[in-house]
Amino acid sequence: MTINIKVNGVNKEVDVTEDTPLLWVLRDELKLTGTKFGCGMAMCGACTVHIDGSAQRSCTMPIAGVANREITTIEAVSSKTANAIKAAWNELDVPQCGYCQSGQIMSAVDLLTKNSTPTDSDIDASMAGNVCRCATYSRIRKAIHLAADKLKE
Amino acid sequence: MNDKLIDKPVSRRTFLKGTSTSLVIGMYLPMLASKSATAAQPVSSATANAFIKIHANNTVTVLSKHIEFGQGTFTGLATLAAEELDADWSQIRAEHAPADVKLYVNSLFGIQGTGGSTAIASSYLTMRKAGAHAKQWLKQAAAKLWQVPVERLEVNRGIIFDKTTGKKATFGDLVSTAAGMDSPTAEVMLKTPEQFKLIGRDLPKLDTADKSSGNAQYTMDVHLDDMVVATVAHSPKFGGTVASFDATNTLKVKGVIDVKQIATGVAVYATSTFAAIKGRRELKIQWDNSKAERRSSKVLFNDFHQSLASSGKVAGERGQIKDVLSQSENTIELSYEFPYLAHAPMEPLDVVVQHKNGAVTTWFGSQIPTIDQATIAQVFGVKPEKVQINTLLAGGSFGRRTTPDSGLALEAALVTKAFEKPVPVKLVWTREDDIQGGRYRPMAVHKVKATYEDNNILGWQQEVATQSIVANSPFAGMIQNGIDPTSVEGAHNQPYAVPHFQVNLTDMHTGVPVLWWRSVGHTHTGYVVETLIDTLLEKTNADPVDGRVALLAEYPREAQVLVSVKKMAEQAGKPAVGRMRGVAMVKSFGSYVAQIAEVSKGSDGMPKVHRVWCAVDCGVAVNPNVIRAQIEGGIGYGLDAILHGEITLADGGDVNQSNFHNYPVLRINEMPEIEVEIIKSAHAPTGVGEVGVPPIGPAVANAWRRLTGQQITRLPFAKSINT
Numbered sequence: 049m050t051i052n053i054k055v056n057g058v059n060k061e062v063d064v065t066e067d068t069p070l071l072w073v074l075r076d077e078l079k080l081t082g083t084k085f086g087c088g089m090a091m092c093g094a095c096t097v098h099i100d101g102s103a104q105r106s107c108t109m110p111i112a113g114v115a116n117r118e119i120t121t122i123e124a125v126s127s128k129t130a131n132a133i134k135a136a137w138n139e140l141d142v143p144q145c146g147y148c149q150s151g152q153i154m155s156a157v158d159l160l161t162k163n164s165t166p167t168d169s170d171i172d173a174s175m176a177g178n179v180c181r182c183a184t185y186s187r188i189r190k191a192i193h194l195a196a197d198k199l200k201e
Numbered sequence: 202m203n204d205k206l207i208d209k210p211v212s213r214r215t216f217l218k219g220t221s222t223s224l225v226i227g228m229y230l231p232m233l234a235s236k237s238a239t240a241a242q243p244v245s246s247a248t249a250n251a252f253i254k255i256h257a258n259n260t261v262t263v264l265s266k267h268i269e270f271g272q273g274t275f276t277g278l279a280t281l282a283a284e285e286l287d288a289d290w291s292q293i294r295a296e297h298a299p300a301d302v303k304l305y306v307n308s309l310f311g312i313q314g315t316g317g318s319t320a321i322a323s324s325y326l327t328m329r330k331a332g333a334h335a336k337q338w339l340k341q342a343a344a345k346l347w348q349v350p351v352e353r354l355e356v357n358r359g360i361i362f363d364k365t366t367g368k369k370a371t372f373g374d375l376v377s378t379a380a381g382m383d384s385p386t387a388e389v390m391l392k393t394p395e396q397f398k399l400i401g402r403d404l405p406k407l408d409t410a411d412k413s414s415g416n417a418q419y420t421m422d423v424h425l426d427d428m429v430v431a432t433v434a435h436s437p438k439f440g441g442t443v444a445s446f447d448a449t450n451t452l453k454v455k456g457v458i459d460v461k462q463i464a465t466g467v468a469v470y471a472t473s474t475f476a477a478i479k480g481r482r483e484l485k486i487q488w489d490n491s492k493a494e495r496r497s498s499k500v501l502f503n504d505f506h507q508s509l510a511s512s513g514k515v516a517g518e519r520g521q522i523k524d525v526l527s528q529s530e531n532t533i534e535l536s537y538e539f540p541y542l543a544h545a546p547m548e549p550l551d552v553v554v555q556h557k558n559g560a561v562t563t564w565f566g567s568q569i570p571t572i573d574q575a576t577i578a579q580v581f582g583v584k585p586e587k588v589q590i591n592t593l594l595a596g597g598s599f600g601r602r603t604t605p606d607s608g609l610a611l612e613a614a615l616v617t618k619a620f621e622k623p624v625p626v627k628l629v630w631t632r633e634d635d636i637q638g639g640r641y642r643p644m645a646v647h648k649v650k651a652t653y654e655d656n657n658i659l660g661w662q663q664e665v666a667t668q669s670i671v672a673n674s675p676f677a678g679m680i681q682n683g684i685d686p687t688s689v690e691g692a693h694n695q696p697y698a699v700p701h702f703q704v705n706l707t708d709m710h711t712g713v714p715v716l717w718w719r720s721v722g723h724t725h726t727g728y729v730v731e732t733l734i735d736t737l738l739e740k741t742n743a744d745p746v747d748g749r750v751a752l753l754a755e756y757p758r759e760a761q762v763l764v765s766v767k768k769m770a771e772q773a774g775k776p777a778v779g780r781m782r783g784v785a786m787v788k789s790f791g792s793y794v795a796q797i798a799e800v801s802k803g804s805d806g807m808p809k810v811h812r813v814w815c816a817v818d819c820g821v822a823v824n825p826n827v828i829r830a831q832i833e834g835g836i837g838y839g840l841d842a843i844l845h846g847e848i849t850l851a852d853g854g855d856v857n858q859s860n861f862h863n864y865p866v867l868r869i870n871e872m873p874e875i876e877v878e879i880i881k882s883a884h885a886p887t888g889v890g891e892v893g894v895p896p897i898g899p900a901v902a903n904a905w906r907r908l909t910g911q912q913i914t915r916l917p918f919a920k921s922i923n924t
């Protein structure tokens with residue numbers, strides 16, 4: 049069936065079954081491959097996108113549920129906070145294999161947007177859903193603090 | 202797009218000319234020198250011999266013969282080449298080299314491949330020579346252009362200049378001139394370590410920007426015209442085969458195109474990944490389990506223990522262990538169990554294969570291109586050179602992508618072949634396929650007996666039962682006198698001066714496929730050796746660091762990392778009340794690593810690891826930033842395994858775990874604060890990808906024992922503590 053969704057500010061019409069998860073619409077239909085597949089059951093966060101500004105797992109979100117909502121992916125996330133996060137990721141060379149990092153960044157942007165001075169336990173609480181098998185966690189933590197500091201300047 | 206290597210036979214002369222915007226500089230290894238001297242001989246891309254491309258836009262591409270999957274090999278290899286080229290770091294790019302064993306052999310393997318933390322060690326001279334040759338060539342081009350003697354020219358940060366006339370040129374300016382000239386064949390001088398400008402510096406990684414923006418391309422991201430996505434239903438038991446299947450409901454799923462039986466299961470082909478996953482769920486398959494492994498983990502452990510009783514082959518020995526054990530009064534006996542572990546790289550396994558007009562093109566994170574190429578070629582009945590491998594970034598591997606039998610590439614080739622169409626087919630494994638797909642770190646049981654007297658450690662007997670990783674594989678030649686070194690490494694050659702010593706190996710056979718898992722045998726041998734030595738030092742009233750050092754008189758590099766790590770922890774002050782520190786030191790893959798972990802008991806009863814100090818000696822530190830990242834990651838990966846990692850087989854042989862909900866992995870809240878010190882060294886560089894892993898388990902276990910009195914010998918911790 050045809051479903052209308054709004055991705056990165058652009059209205060898109062996709063022809064998929066309504067149980068298709070948003071993840072696969074983004075990746076296979078719209079070729080927005082920055083959003084990754086890691087587990088398919090909301091256990092790893094690799095597929096994290098923003099829906100109406102909040103971090104959500106796209107792998108378990110049926111497309112029918114996001115019609116007419118604002119979806120933002122790693123390719124287009126560009127608020128001041130998002131840019132500070134990405135700059136911090138670059139400065140501290142956070143990624144190793146990089147596969148989890150789109151999801152990490154989307155979760156970190158959500159955290160910092162809602163909480164401009166997160167403590168270590170705030171970071172633990174909101175980033176624990178994002179697995180990094182390369183265990184870049186200490187740099188992720190430092191980069192979030194760095195971005196928060198930069199935004200205060 | 203990057204310039205492609207020319208792939209049709211051309212004369213070397215034409216080849217070197219290339220296009221005027223891009224220059225491929227061959228670095229001729231000594232043994233190829235005579236061949237390259239006969240310039241008129243036609244060469245194909247197989248003899249391109251290229252590590253460095255210089256572009257008219259003044260960027261330099263370094264071709265990496267090793268796959269980049271997070272270990273920083275792009276940055277490391279490029280640093281070596283850029284150093285001798287005297288390039289500016291900002292002009293350096295990296296990409297994967299094609300599959301070509303003649304050019305890109307791993308000198309330590311004899312084939313092209315990545316593993317065993319060998320990338321930097323095996324390329325240290327090769328990549329530097331490549332850079333030096335390229336520099337010499339560019340200098341010759343400038344000399345020709347300016348009509349000046351080449352000796353007068355110098356290169357600094359990507360600029361060639363003539364000291365006398367003050368003339369300057371960038372590398373890009375010289376591409377057209379250099380393209381028409383022969384490559385220098387004379388030996389070039391390499392720098393001495395004091396002359397290094399890039400090696401040893403914290404250079405930013407080359408792939409960070411793409412990986413922080415969603416732009417990095419992995420196999421999962423490949424989308425080609427007419428591409429079909431395939432999933433494969435695998436037997437729930439290892440060794441099960443398809444008896445019969447009914448695909449009626451699968452074929453009703455929108456997007457499913459076809460279903461085929463292949464040697465490894467039943468393949469579902471669809472127009473999208475979701476349809477391929479959904480269609481597979483609707484398959485009804487009868488499995489033939491007559492040859493399947495049906496033992497549970499419990500039964501397997503029992504069998505391992507039983508086999509140990511009838512002692513195995515001697516892997517290492519000195520002194521009179523039997524006499525010492527029988528006469529001694531102070532004896533420690535421990536029995537350890539290590540479960541299967543899945544690698545669970547973040548990117549589930551995937552391969553794209555297209556068979557068209559007698560040629561095969563593939564796109565994937567190929568870790569052993571030489572074997573992958575041969576395996577795929579065999580399936581399609583073509584020559585290996587007809588198989589093109591486009592190596593892509595991989596979302597982790599940790600050993601999983603180095604299957605000696607090319608299992609994944611083989612399945613992908615079978616899937617594509619069975620489809621019988623010239624379109625690209627992307628084989629996608631889901632997380633469930635990955636967790637349940639075998640190729641695990643082998644199960645292992647160790648039984649140790651040690652004795653001491655008057656504060657001296659006298660005897661050490663260690664019996665290991667585990668399954669060989671290399672048996673019946675192209676790496677079987679590693680087995681010497683019946684001993685697979687990957688089963689006992691770090692145990693039979695442990696460095697502590699214990700006068701009476703013996704390590705025996707009992708080779709176990711199961712139907713479960715096993716594989717190297719980040720740091721291989723050291724994952725279990727390091728744990729046993731380091732928890733046992735720590736226990737013995739405690740019994741003999743010795744300090745855990747000083748006591749180790751006293752037993753390492755002939756092993757100065759091992760001793761040095763221990764001394765350094767002790768200093769690091771001392772500088773941090775005493776641990777807070779309720780916390781205890783434990784130490785461990787493991788040499789693996791030529792590098793020396795000591796760690797101290799500070800541990801308390803968490804509210805869940807499990808160890809909470811607060812801080813880890815780590816001293817590492819990996820020879821010349823090519824890029825300290827990459828080394829620290831690898832050590833941090835290794836500590837996280839090792840900690841994950843000892844805390845929670847466990848794959849178990851149920852009665853009947855089915856794998857109990859399937860995804861991250863029941864195969865828990867380390868998350869940010871469990872990550873300790875880590876401090877890494879790299880020992881200054883003039884030794885040739887050694888690997889760092891795996892070496893951070895082995896010490897963390899025993900360091901935590903030693904802290905835990907000193908904190909709680911509990912000796913953890915059944916891994917993971919979660920199993921010992923919760924049952």
Ligand code: FES
Pocket residue numbers: 084085086087088089090091092093094095096105106107108
């Ligand atoms: S893929 Fe969505 S949470 Fe793992």
Ligand code: FES
Pocket residue numbers: 143144145146147148149179180181182183184271547596597
């Ligand atoms: S960087 Fe590899 S999984 Fe996070």
